[in-house]
Amino acid sequence: MFTEFFFELKSRGVPVSLHEWIALHKALSLDLNRASLDRFYGIARSILVKDESLYDKYDMAFSSYFEGIETPEEMIEEILKGLERVRDLALTPEEMAKLQALDLEEVRANFERQWREGRYKNHKGGNRAIGTGGTSTQGAFGYHPTGIRVGQGGSRHRRAIQIAEERRFRNYASDVILDTRSMRVALSRLRTLLPEGLEDELFIEGTIDKTAKNGGEIDLVWKKSLTNAAKVVLLMDAGGSMDSYIGLVERLFSAARAQIKDLKYYYFHNCIYQDIYTDMRRNTSFETRDFLRKYGSDYKCIIVGDADMAPSEVINVNGAIHYFYYNRTPGIEWLKIIRDHFKKSIWLNPRPKGFWHTADTIPLIAEVFRMYELTLEDITDAIKFLMK
Amino acid sequence: MQGIFFMKTYAGTDTYIVSPELMDSVNVSIALKRPLLVKGEPGTGKTLLAHSISEALKKKMIVWNIKSTTKARDGLYIYDTVLRLNDARFKEGDVSDIKKYIKLGKLGQSFVDDEQVVLLIDEIDKADLEFPNDLLNEMDVMTFNIPETDETIAAKHRPIVIITSNSEKELPDAFLRRCIFHYIAFPDEELMERIIRVHFPKIEDDLMSAVFAKFYWIRSLNQLRKKPSTSELVDWVQALIAGGIDPKHLEDKIPFLGTLIKKHEDTAVIEKHRDLDHTYNKYRSRPRMEA
Numbered sequence: 001m002f003t004e005f006f007f008e009l010k011s012r013g014v015p016v017s018l019h020e021w022i023a024l025h026k027a028l029s030l031d032l033n034r035a036s037l038d039r040f041y042g043i044a045r046s047i048l049v050k051d052e053s054l055y056d057k058y059d060m061a062f063s064s065y066f067e068g069i070e071t072p073e074e075m076i077e078e079i080l081k082g083l084e085r086v087r088d089l090a091l092t093p094e095e096m097a098k099l100q101a102l103d104l105e106e107v108r109a110n111f112e113r114q115w116r117e118g119r120y121k122n123h124k125g126g127n128r129a130i131g132t133g134g135t136s137t138q139g140a141f142g143y144h145p146t147g148i149r150v151g152q153g154g155s156r157h158r159r160a161i162q163i164a165e166e167r168r169f170r171n172y173a174s175d176v177i178l179d180t181r182s183m184r185v186a187l188s189r190l191r192t193l194l195p196e197g198l199e200d201e202l203f204i205e206g207t208i209d210k211t212a213k214n215g216g217e218i219d220l221v222w223k224k225s226l227t228n229a230a231k232v233v234l235l236m237d238a239g240g241s242m243d244s245y246i247g248l249v250e251r252l253f254s255a256a257r258a259q260i261k262d263l264k265y266y267y268f269h270n271c272i273y274q275d276i277y278t279d280m281r282r283n284t285s286f287e288t289r290d291f292l293r294k295y296g297s298d299y300k301c302i303i304v305g306d307a308d309m310a311p312s313e314v315i316n317v318n319g320a321i322h323y324f325y326y327n328r329t330p331g332i333e334w335l336k337i338i339r340d341h342f343k344k345s346i347w348l349n350p351r352p353k354g355f356w357h358t359a360d361t362i363p364l365i366a367e368v369f370r371m372y373e374l375t376l377e378d379i380t381d382a383i384k385f386l387m388k
Numbered sequence: 389m390q391g392i393f394f395m396k397t398y399a400g401t402d403t404y405i406v407s408p409e410l411m412d413s414v415n416v417s418i419a420l421k422r423p424l425l426v427k428g429e430p431g432t433g434k435t436l437l438a439h440s441i442s443e444a445l446k447k448k449m450i451v452w453n454i455k456s457t458t459k460a461r462d463g464l465y466i467y468d469t470v471l472r473l474n475d476a477r478f479k480e481g482d483v484s485d486i487k488k489y490i491k492l493g494k495l496g497q498s499f500v501d502d503e504q505v506v507l508l509i510d511e512i513d514k515a516d517l518e519f520p521n522d523l524l525n526e527m528d529v530m531t532f533n534i535p536e537t538d539e540t541i542a543a544k545h546r547p548i549v550i551i552t553s554n555s556e557k558e559l560p561d562a563f564l565r566r567c568i569f570h571y572i573a574f575p576d577e578e579l580m581e582r583i584i585r586v587h588f589p590k591i592e593d594d595l596m597s598a599v600f601a602k603f604y605w606i607r608s609l610n611q612l613r614k615k616p617s618t619s620e621l622v623d624w625v626q627a628l629i630a631g632g633i634d635p636k637h638l639e640d641k642i643p644f645l646g647t648l649i650k651k652h653e654d655t656a657v658i659e660k661h662r663d664l665d666h667t668y669n670k671y672r673s674r675p676r677m678e679a
Contacts, residue, residue: 047416218473
């Protein structure tokens with residue numbers, strides 16, 4: 001059943017496993033969706049999709065696959081199948097009696113006849129014909145205990161496909177939003193667990209050893225338990241062209257601070273030369289050489305900047321944007337020194353990827369550092385790379 | 389029609405309003421005998437869901453709160469070695485009986501209970517990355533072995549397992565495959581109104597609409613460090629009712645902002661935007677020249 005839906009999901013990047021696919025069919029065989037496409041939408045999603053950032057992709061796959069089924073002719077097939085399931089329903093004795101009063105074949109024949117007569121269309125209320133409301137045995141939203149739903153996805157207000165087409169979860173898709181919380185989630189991967197802090201875990205082997213040496217006098221030995229110990233140094237471009245991204249970078253920064261215990265941050269303007277700034281406005285700085293001496297190669301280095309500047313600022317001697325600032329080594333060489341110093345370093349660019357080729361210097365710098373866009377999806381990839 | 393279809397299945401409770409999709413997810417998880425993993429913004433009622441299920445299905449609930457130091461084995465059983473060592477040293481009790489020193493953890497307790505229980509594993513993402521993986525087998529076959537006594541504990545009745553996560557950590561794929569997943573989306577105004585009416589049945593309509601206008605306006609500000617959620621809204625409405633605030637006052641000021649906003653920086657953001665909106669509205673309503 002719907003094997004193509006499976007491949008549709010896969011091709012849109014929803015990682016569905018066979019395991020889950022079988023579970024879905026089990027759910028269908030138990031008729032948990034009550035032969036309703038509306039319910040099927042929710043149930044299939046709860047079984048197949050395990051990440052809210054994939055909900056949007058699921059919605060797209062769903063609407064593209066099930067669009068055809070919206071036509072009543074195909075629904076009929078589904079409904080006739082549904083009729084056979086009525087026998088398996090859990091009913092109270094009272095309802096059971098009512099059901100037995102019905103001849104299923106008769107209902108079916110009646111249903112098909114009425115359908116052919118076209119009585120389904122726009123019929124509301126009443127107690128005989130197919131339609132919406134009313135106490136007839138067929139139709140949607142009725143009140144007959146053994147009624148069969150016809151031609152409706154289930155909800156009074158919306159059909160599943162319409163729900164899917166609304167794409168309500170677009171905002172959860174990982175390449176779109178970037179609020180503080182989602183950024184924090186992405187950065188949380190930076191945590192690594194290392195033994196640190198108070199000795200609060202009983203070290204059994206040590207205790208036995210020491211107790212034996214003490215001649216049976218019990219001596220408890222404790223060890224340090226695992227705690228989060230990621231070390232990150234963040235270098236941020238505070239230059240003019242970054243102004244429009246300040247809000248975004250601020251959010252990244254506040255997320256990083258909440259997530260990483262040992263976070264150091266410094267600033268630069270457009271490109272890094274022999275000085276690194278602790279405060280851009282007050283112009284307090286110290287030498288990049290000292291900076292590299294201070295932070296060992298085990299720090300993860302994250303540079304945030306748009307990497308868009310005049311090519312001379314990257315490749316020329318004395319190319320720095322400030323007129324009275326002289327640099328004997330071109331910026332690109334400094335960048336290479338920083339890259340080579342740290343075991344793992346990346347460049348996050350707040351500018352959308354599609355525009356990277358429009359600036360001369362972005363491809364230049366992307367050759368030095370692995371460059372990632374400042375979106376949730378890319379940050380996640382970047383952090384994965386840092387932690388590898 | 390729902391009555392006959394969903395007999396003895398979960399359909400929310402009087403005090404906990406549940407969306408139809410979440411209701412389906414719960415019932416699927418019960419029918420397929422798989423744990424239900426619930427994610428969502430803080431304050432959208434993830435933990436309350438489990439309480440509501442246990443209330444609606446009249447089943448006992450066992451809560452296993454996960455902390456950063458929790459190990460998977462803690463949920464199965466705890467072997468109190470220190471007590472045994474101590475007893476051996478001071479010759480108290482029968483130390484040869486290991487069973488005395490083994491206590492079942494929360495998962496273990498849910499296995500041996502005489503009735504089916506609802507087991508809430510709260511905030512699973514707090515624990516170590518390997519934690520969910522360590523539970524895979526126990527969750528699948530619902531048995532575990534205690535090597536110290538060579539005892540096998542098998543579930544008498546498969547518990548209904550609800551797991552909540554704040555997505556602070558990524559959960560392993562193998563674990564996710566075995567779960568039913570539901571993301572509690574932030575309630576839309578219609579659902580939110582029902583939720584608020586459950587908590588405050590006597591709330592006046594004009595207060596409700598004034599509150600909603602302000603609340604969804606605050607949530608629309610993307611610069612916020614933490615957006616207020618349902619639980620904060622409930623607190624705020626409570627404060628407004630207790631303070632006897634006239635809905636008209638809500639238009640130009642936000643009383644008891646502290647119940648909605650918990651971060652100092654966010655208060656500044658709201659101040660700023662309120663001023664901006666004010667200026668904008670003034671601009672919109674400026675006297676215009678006749679054409």
